[in-house]
Amino acid sequence: MSFELLGGRVMAPYFGSSIHVWGSIISVFMFSLAIGYLIGGKLSVSKPNAQRFGFIFLLSAILLYPLVLFAEPAMLWIFDRVEDPRYGSLLAASFLFMIPTIILGMISPYSVRLLVRSVEHSGQVAGRLYFASTLGSALGTLATSFYLVLWLEVNEILALLSGTLVVMFVIATLSHRYFEKQHIAANKN
Amino acid sequence: MHIKPMFCLGLCLLTLLSANAWSEKILHEQRSLHSRLIVKQIGSDICLQFNIRKNQRNQSCINTKHPKRMVFSYTRMSMASLLFTPNPESVLVIGLGGGTIPIAFHELFPTAHIDAVEIDPAVVEVAKKYFGLNTSAQFTVHIQDARVWTKRAQRALRKYDIIILDAFNGEYIPEHLMTQEFLQEIQSLLSKRGVLVANTFAISELYHHESATYASVYGSFFNFRVAQSANRVVIAPVVSVDDETILSRAKQIKAMLKPYAIPITGYAKTLVRTRNRNPDWQQDARILTDQFSPANLLQR
Numbered sequence: 001m002s003f004e005l006l007g008g009r010v011m012a013p014y015f016g017s018s019i020h021v022w023g024s025i026i027s028v029f030m031f032s033l034a035i036g037y038l039i040g041g042k043l044s045v046s047k048p049n050a051q052r053f054g055f056i057f058l059l060s061a062i063l064l065y066p067l068v069l070f071a072e073p074a075m076l077w078i079f080d081r082v083e084d085p086r087y088g089s090l091l092a093a094s095f096l097f098m099i100p101t102i103i104l105g106m107i108s109p110y111s112v113r114l115l116v117r118s119v120e121h122s123g124q125v126a127g128r129l130y131f132a133s134t135l136g137s138a139l140g141t142l143a144t145s146f147y148l149v150l151w152l153e154v155n156e157i158l159a160l161l162s163g164t165l166v167v168m169f170v171i172a173t174l175s176h177r178y179f180e181k182q183h184i185a186a187n188k189n
Numbered sequence: 190m191h192i193k194p195m196f197c198l199g200l201c202l203l204t205l206l207s208a209n210a211w212s213e214k215i216l217h218e219q220r221s222l223h224s225r226l227i228v229k230q231i232g233s234d235i236c237l238q239f240n241i242r243k244n245q246r247n248q249s250c251i252n253t254k255h256p257k258r259m260v261f262s263y264t265r266m267s268m269a270s271l272l273f274t275p276n277p278e279s280v281l282v283i284g285l286g287g288g289t290i291p292i293a294f295h296e297l298f299p300t301a302h303i304d305a306v307e308i309d310p311a312v313v314e315v316a317k318k319y320f321g322l323n324t325s326a327q328f329t330v331h332i333q334d335a336r337v338w339t340k341r342a343q344r345a346l347r348k349y350d351i352i353i354l355d356a357f358n359g360e361y362i363p364e365h366l367m368t369q370e371f372l373q374e375i376q377s378l379l380s381k382r383g384v385l386v387a388n389t390f391a392i393s394e395l396y397h398h399e400s401a402t403y404a405s406v407y408g409s410f411f412n413f414r415v416a417q418s419a420n421r422v423v424i425a426p427v428v429s430v431d432d433e434t435i436l437s438r439a440k441q442i443k444a445m446l447k448p449y450a451i452p453i454t455g456y457a458k459t460l461v462r463t464r465n466r467n468p469d470w471q472q473d474a475r476i477l478t479d480q481f482s483p484a485n486l487l488q489r
Binding site: 008009012013014015016017019079080123130146150152153154155156 | 306334335344364370371478480481483486
């Protein structure tokens with residue numbers, strides 16, 4: 001959500017901040033998340049583990065970064081070719097946000113797979129997961145729009161988001177190692 | 190915090206001055222895509238407001254008895270641009286409102302090419318219906334986000350002798366129209382003898398940031414303020430104009446501006462006086478950019 005909000009800021013100099021710009025951004029995010037959920041679910045079928053889960057974070061952190069580097073020339077390119085600000089902003093939003101958002105969308109279904117231990121508790125696990133992710137979105141939105149924009153530049157906030165994803169990758173990797181060891185230890189006993 | 194009493198004061202004064210002091214009537218009310226528009230008759234004034242909260246400031250007013258007479262000090266102050274470019278061939282106004290400023294330019298210079306940019310089509314309709322806006326071959330209103338329009342104009346190499354920034358929403362100036370990058374884009378639209386005029390407010394923390402941002406693009410500028418007004422008008426000519434020229438031009442155009450109630454000779458004196466005055470803002474205030482523009486959060 002923080003990413004989505006910043007998307008509005010990134011696009012305003014080229015496409016304004018009218019309702020159609022927000023319409024473009026929100027629909028691109030929704031569309032991308034939808035695809036991400038499908039792919040994430042599919043990936044979770046074969047040999048799911050925390051390490052692979054961590055790689056999703058790493059990949060999204062990396063793919064977020066081109067936004068910092070290439071947003072300006074990309075938007076200029078589109079601005080010069082598409083006159084209508086509605087389709088211009090839709091195209092720009094797709095180009096800038098689609099791929100990282102698809103990857104981010106893969107996280108939720110993959111988490112469900114890792115956390116669910118039994119069919120009876122699957123609903124509860126999914127509920128908790130939705131709770132955590134939606135609450136996180138709300139807090140991220142507030143933090144970004146109320147405070148981060150007062151302290152940092154847009155690109156710095158994007159770098160912070162990217163850094164957070166890298167931290168998540170590290171945590172996932174470490175926990176994977178930890179559980180592997182426990183698993184081996186348990187097998188020895 | 191000091192905003193409300195000031196606006197109230199302004200509003201009260203305004204109402205007291207008008208003939209039928211307390212008669213207020215809503216003529217038109219509309220929720221548009223961008224704001225809530227209210228057209229009110231206040232005494233002999235018809236005013237456009239962008240919200241319904243109490244003490245809401247008027248965006249534009251027209252005096253029905255003297256339609257040319259400019260009701261607000263900042264619209265009058267904007268006309269001081271003529272001291273720097275007395276015979277404009279092209280004028281760009283960002284933010285239409287009731288259209289007071291572009292209409293005046295169109296009346297004064299019928300052959301000049303005038304472009305006004307307004308994001309809200311409903312505002313254009315209201316300006317036509319209540320504020321006497323009549324577009325023509327020489328006077329065009331473009332319905333678009335000003336940032337987008339400016340970028341396109343820049344790429345089409347358009348140039349203007351006078352550019353007036355007057356885009357306000359119900360809150361303040363939209364954040365993407367206050368950044369250094371936007372001001373640079375505007376600068377590139379100025380002709381060799383051009384002058385930039387920007388209507389802003391001098392009532393909050395934002396004043397320092399905004400001033401530092403203008404200074405970063407235009408260097409020194411005229412920090413034009415008049416007594417009993419919260420408005421501050423930035424005037425930045427491309428080519429410096431000396432004091433004598435400013436004062437003598439004021440005398441030349443005085444008669445022409447009389448129907449608009451613009452005290453141009455007084456303005457010329459104020460401008461000459463403020464020319465070498467030290468900046469009254471914090472010069473180390475952080476500059477507003479596309480990357481850093483929490484502008485309306487700084488407005489406390």
